[in-house]
Structures are given as structure tokens and as C-alpha cells.
Amino acid sequence: MSDTASGTVSSVIRELVDANHILFDQGVVDGFGHVSVRHPVRPDRFLLARSMAPGLVTAQDVLAFDLDGAPVEAGGPAAYLERFIHGEIYRKRPDVVAVVHSHSPAVVPFSVVTGTKLQPICHMCGFLGTATPVFEIRDFAGPGSDLLISDTRLGAALAQSLGQGPVVLMRGHGSTVVGSTLRQAVFRAVYTEVGARLQTEAMRLGPVTYLTEGEAIATTNTNNTQIDRAWNLWLKAAQNRSMTS
């Protein structure tokens, strides 16, 4: 790799470490969940921490994987069991540059109930559109699986369920959120959780007016210009409560 390419990779890895810490500090991930970014030089690869709590990740913990979920360097540390989520989405969606998988607490309930869809009640969550798909792993792994996306076949099925959208819920498990930049994926992961909490509360107060499709599109376009405002705050907050120093 050239010096420039190498500098680009280092810079992306630093931002990926920040993303790990932000997602922990904002309560999107706990000991579990993970975030990846497409390799900036080799689009057929992605960068992801070794199997560990995101809040504790440092640059030394970041590994490169090919789209089959195989580590580029053999003999390394244990990898996340569900790295196939990332590989298959990068394969199917050339527009995707980052993927967040989490069990964030307000979202999980929406994955297991019938008759209620996760939908945006406010402009910050417009990216959710008019409905969020739910991936039922029983349809692919049968009634007695461990619910994990533990191979490329299940990864491909999940990617199929995600379609061209930003978020897919996973029944009894959590969600996967994608973005065209790492910061956008983090932004969406945080506001998917925020939006789920708001919808839960609103539904208890009375019939809810959701965003129209037009409002969902327009708010998404505007919010896409404002992502750094949130990122800068979240990064400072995560640094103030650092788990790695």
C-alpha cells in the first residue's frame, strides 16, 4: 500500500475506534454488538474489531476481513461470531460504507411484537421511512437456532431482508443499521434507539401521527447535512467517560 493509502486506513481505523466508543457511551451497544466500516482502499474488505466489548476497543484490536467473513490475516484473535452480517451487506449493497449491529434496548421489543411496526414519529428519525422490516431467522434456521447470523447463508438472508433500506430488525435479537458513511451509520443507530423509545411512549398516550413518506425523505435529506454536530458532541462525551484510558 502507498503511504497515502496507509494514512487513509489509519485514519479510518481511528474513526472506527471512536465509533465503537460512541455507540457504547450512547447506550446502543453493551458488552455485545459491533460496528464495521468498508476498507477505504479495498472495497472487497471491511474493518471490524476482534471479538470484544466495543467500549474497550483500541486501534490494535481492529482486523480486516474479506466479504466471506474470513480474516485477511490468518491466525489472529477470535472474531465476532456474527461478522457475516457485515460481509453479506457489503457484498449486496455497494452504497453501504458502514454497518452497526446492536441489541439496543428500545428496539428489541419492536422485533418481537406483531401488529406494530417501528416508524418515525419525529424528524430526527425520518430515515426510518414508513416501515422497518423484521428478519425472522426461523424462516431460514428453523425453530431451534441460537438466533445468530453465524454463516454467509444467514448473512445473505439478512441482507435480503434489509433490502435497500437503512435498518432491519432481527426477531428476538436486535437490529442492523447501515450508512453511506461511518458517521451516518452511527447517527442512525443512535436515533433508531431514540426513535423506538419515543414511539413506545407515544403509542401509550393515544393514536399517533407518523411522518408521511414525503416528510421522511425531506427530513433525511436535511439531517444528512447535520451529522457532524451530533458526532462532535458524542465523541467528546465518550472521551470524557473513556473506558480505554
Place this chain on the structure above:
Amino acid sequence: MSDTASGTVSSVIRELVDANHILFDQGVVDGFGHVSVRHPVRPDRFLLARSMAPGLVTAQDVLAFDLDGAPVEAGGPAAYLERFIHGEIYRKRPDVVAVVHSHSPAVVPFSVVTGTKLQPICHMCGFLGTATPVFEIRDFAGPGSDLLISDTRLGAALAQSLGQGPVVLMRGHGSTVVGSTLRQAVFRAVYTEVGARLQTEAMRLGPVTYLTEGEAIATTNTNNTQIDRAWNLWLKAAQNRSMTS
């Protein structure tokens, strides 16, 4: 400007910075939302931070705007997209000295449900009166807007909906709260959020006894004499968890 006037402005800016930090620390704003104060020497202007997270604002980030939302000094940094909320309210309401706009989480649900009004269940929220208006931006911007108050026309419509009251909810968006002092506006913004949470919980337990109009007025009058007690606490708390040092 005279030295005295200049000292007054500096002092108001310092308090505006504190207000930004308090609103973040109390959970009223996150990366988004903003607070302004009318210019103490030029009532046809107001002071507002540049476009950034309130928790990170310093005195250097505060800009002056005219009531049309135009920055007094051209060529400065990017301004909040919704500065027109502030300008139009200051224009319409000479009694208003400070404005807080937020997406505080317990309030947003009240903006999107039909059949339930935000009302005070306890004395700390008496200023809410007997009902809080909801501004439906679809009536002014159509069914496909980005929900933001992004020009003077929408700002004027919002100010009209606010009327002579202290709070207006904004459908699918948040709320705007005003005060005759900066500290009062902050106090009301915090207790609008607190009150929304209390009402939400109470409604789930059974039929609720709200404050009468007389109680709302009497409690507001008493609480107006007690604002510094909360302010001093919140300022110390925000300083202890400072995001700017």
C-alpha cells in the same frame, strides 16, 4: 457601544453559555436544539450560538442576529437552520427575553398524539396552564416538508400558534419555550420535560386531576420567585460534568 453596554453584553453572553450547558446537562437538548436571548442593548437583535451542539458552546461561538434571522456580521460561521423560530417570536412578543427550542424526549410524544393535551399535574409545571397548543407544520408547509422552521414565514406561523403562552409543541419535532428572563426560559424548558414525564406516568395509573386555572396561575407566581434556587444547582451540576474543559 459604551463600556457599560459592552459589559452588559458580555455578562449576558456568559449566562447564555451557562444556559446552553445546563440544557444539555439536564437532558433537554442533545446534539440538537438551541437557546437564545434578546440582545440587552438592541432589542431588535438576539444572541444565539453558531450551528453546534449546545453542550459544547463557548462565548466565542455566540453570534448576533436581527429579527429576520440574518447574522449581524456577514461571513461568519454556519447558523442554526431554525433561527427563524427565535426572530419571529422576539418580533411578535416584546415581553419575551429568551427562547429555548428542543426535542426533549418526554415532550415529543405529546406533539404527535390526538386526544391528549400536555397539562400540568403538579405545581412545578403550573406555567403550562390548562392546555398547550400544538403547531402542525403541514398546515403551512404541506405534507412533505422537512418539519423545520426554516424561514421567516414558518417562524411567524409558529409564533402565531404560541400566542401569548409560554410553550408551543411542534408536531413530530419538539417544542419551543419562552421566558421573560433567560433563567425563566431555562426553568420552564426543564420543567416542561419533567411535567410531560409525570403526566405520561400518571395517565397510566388512572384518571388524572390536573391543576385548575387558578392553581396554574398561583403556582406560576410563586415559582417565579424561586428560579435561582434551581439555576444555581443546575449550573454547578453542569460545571461538574463540563463538556468544554
Place this chain on the structure above:
Amino acid sequence: MSDTASGTVSSVIRELVDANHILFDQGVVDGFGHVSVRHPVRPDRFLLARSMAPGLVTAQDVLAFDLDGAPVEAGGPAAYLERFIHGEIYRKRPDVVAVVHSHSPAVVPFSVVTGTKLQPICHMCGFLGTATPVFEIRDFAGPGSDLLISDTRLGAALAQSLGQGPVVLMRGHGSTVVGSTLRQAVFRAVYTEVGARLQTEAMRLGPVTYLTEGEAIATTNTNNTQIDRAWNLWLKAAQNRSMTS
């Protein structure tokens, strides 16, 4: 006063300061609410901070009052508007050594709903007994009051409503909790809030089995021997997050 008496008073004041900080740190009080202790040498007096946020109280802020709520030393700083809560309860209840008044958030909803009583669902809250009275200030101050216990007449009415119990709710306002020691009053104030939250959640899951009267009595007797275990933890927690250093 003798040296011994003076030492006793100093020691009680130190514990009262700790109680203020604990109640803030545990979320029972915010900028508002107050805690008092009967004067250890003069039972016709009580000790209470001047009007300020409990989290910021220091020993220098503690004042002595007679049971009419008049400060023993004239010309001092402003006193809490509701000091009459304390005086009238000490007058009516010789067994009471400490009083906590708060607007703790899970309790307020129980003060405004009909058909639901605050009751213990678990052993830590056994002291609540089989029902908690609600004081309706409209019966004494009419339909347009500021809801505050702002004179001895209203204080006496509240004390009457409290009766021989440990807790009285105040409609649209909060609660007042008493104890035969300062630590017991603090313990009860914290667990009144905890219990209200637990009951709120349980009621949403299905029909609730509350403690019997016998269980309420037996758990109270046992818990009375365990108060220091919680106090020591809460004090350390409050010191770790000190607002006064």
C-alpha cells in the same frame, strides 16, 4: 448550651448535611424539597437549611426554627416557604425526629389519580402499610391556591392527614415522609420513590399481590435494623459525586 450539648448539635447538623446530599444524589429531591431534624436538645425546635437546593447545603446553611416555623435568630437568610410542614408535624407527632418533603418523580403521579393507592409490593417498602393517605389542599385552601403549605394552618391540616403514619402524599405536589431517626426518614423517602416505581411497573403487567398488613409490619421491623447498610452506601455515593467541593 453545655459543651456536650453543643457537640451533639454539631454532630446532628453534620448528619443533616449528609442527608441533604444523599436525597439529592438518590434523586428524591432536585432543586426543591427539604429535610429537617428535630433539635437534639430543644425538642420544640427543628433544624433546616435556608432556602436553597439540598444538594448544595453546607453546615453554615442550617438554621434553627421554632414549631411555628419562625427562625430562632431573626434577620437571617430566606427560609423555605413550606417550613410549616416540618413545624406542625413535630408539634403533632412527638415520636417524629426527622421530616423529608419532596417531589420525587415516581410518587407525584400517585398523588393525582383516583382509584389507585400507593401500596407496598415488596418487603423494602413494607413501611408504607396497606394504604397511603393523599392530602387534598383544595379542601383547605380552595380551588386556586399555589398548592404550598405556606402557613401553620395548612401545616396542621397536612399533619392531620398524615395521622400516625410514615408518609402522606400531597395532591399535585409530592409527599412528606417522617421517621423516628434522620436515617430512617431518609431511608423511607428513598424507598417510597423506589416502591412507587415498582408498583407503577407491576400494575401494567397484571393484577398485583400487595403485602398483607402482617407482612408490612414484619418487614418494617426487620428493615429498621438494616438502615445503616443503605445509609453508608448512599453517603459514599453522594461524596463521590459531591456538589459542594
Place this chain on the structure above:
Amino acid sequence: MSDTASGTVSSVIRELVDANHILFDQGVVDGFGHVSVRHPVRPDRFLLARSMAPGLVTAQDVLAFDLDGAPVEAGGPAAYLERFIHGEIYRKRPDVVAVVHSHSPAVVPFSVVTGTKLQPICHMCGFLGTATPVFEIRDFAGPGSDLLISDTRLGAALAQSLGQGPVVLMRGHGSTVVGSTLRQAVFRAVYTEVGARLQTEAMRLGPVTYLTEGEAIATTNTNNTQIDRAWNLWLKAAQNRSMTS
């Protein structure tokens, strides 16, 4: 004891201290609740702190007990009133190496309602299986007890109710969770609380799809290999907010 055995005991005690701090920091215990581990050299004994808040426990506070709940060294400090929970479970369940007893807030409501069972809605809580038993102490101690497991007879009854499972709820009181390692017991105690909160929220959104028995078993097997990932995070978090330094 040999030097090796003595080193093993010291190491187990250090981990037990960490477990105490983690359970406090994760909100499973407050001033009350306790965690024990079977003695690594003498399986007819167990190690448990003296009667104190878990968040404040140090190695010097750990005592050894026999299975009857009697301290191995007489004349020591006061012991937890409910140490019989631990002794009787260790007696009845040779597979159990650690026991956590708590009043964690999302779980208590499930102990007092009829018609609703605590069940896993997501893979992290698969260990809960298809239903969690509730121990009704009235059946053994009558209608006026203090609800505590204060002797070996009640301990044996609770152990009977636990059966071969990982968790038993205790009506009006809390829960007891066991594990085949200390880290597994802590993991389960945290995720019992997490799972109870998730189920509570999901039940309010609509009919819930719970894990099948097969999914419960498969997710448990997978999660058992991932416990250290959470432990390492929780330990770092507890150390960052240390209550004992």
C-alpha cells in the same frame, strides 16, 4: 491449607469482590442483595461478604460459611440475614458454584403479578428457558412473615422451588440466580434484569413472540462461550466508578 490452595482461595475472593462491585455498578443490587461463591477447596462451604452493601465490599469483608449458614469462624461480624439462600442451594445443587440474590427493579414486578411469567424475548436471556418459577413464601411462613429467607427450612423450600433451573423469583421480594461459575451467575443476574425490562416494554406494544425451548437452549450454549466479553467490560466500568477507593 497448602500454598496452592491458599492462592486459589485468594484469587476466588478477589473475583468475588469484583462480582460485588459489578452487580452494584450494573444496578442489580443497591444497598441490599448479595453474591456468594462455593469455596474452591471445601465444597461444603461458601464465601460471602459480611452484612454490608455489595458496592463497598473489600477482600477483608469476605467470610466463609458452612452449608447451614453458620460462619466457619465464630465471633465475626454480622452476617446477611438471608445467607440460608446460599447454603441450601449449594447443598441441593452440586452443579452450582455461585449464587446472586437481588431486588433488581425490573424483576420484582414479575414476582407479584398473576398471569404473566418472566420469559426470554431475546437471545441474551435464553437461559431463562420457557418459564421462571415464583416462590410464594406465604406457603411456608404464613401470611405475616418478613418475607426473608431467614433459616435453613425456608432456604430449603426456596431451593426446592428453584429446582434445576437458573432463576427463581421470590414474591414481593426479588430473585435468586445461580451459575456454574461466578461469572456466569453474574452474567445471568444482569441479563435477568435486562430481560425483564425488555419483556415489560414488549408486552405493552403487542402480543409477544418468545423464544422457543430450542432457541432458549441454543442461545444459552452460545452465550456461555461469550461471558468474559461482558465481564471485562463490566469490571472496567465498575473500577472507573469505584466505591472503594
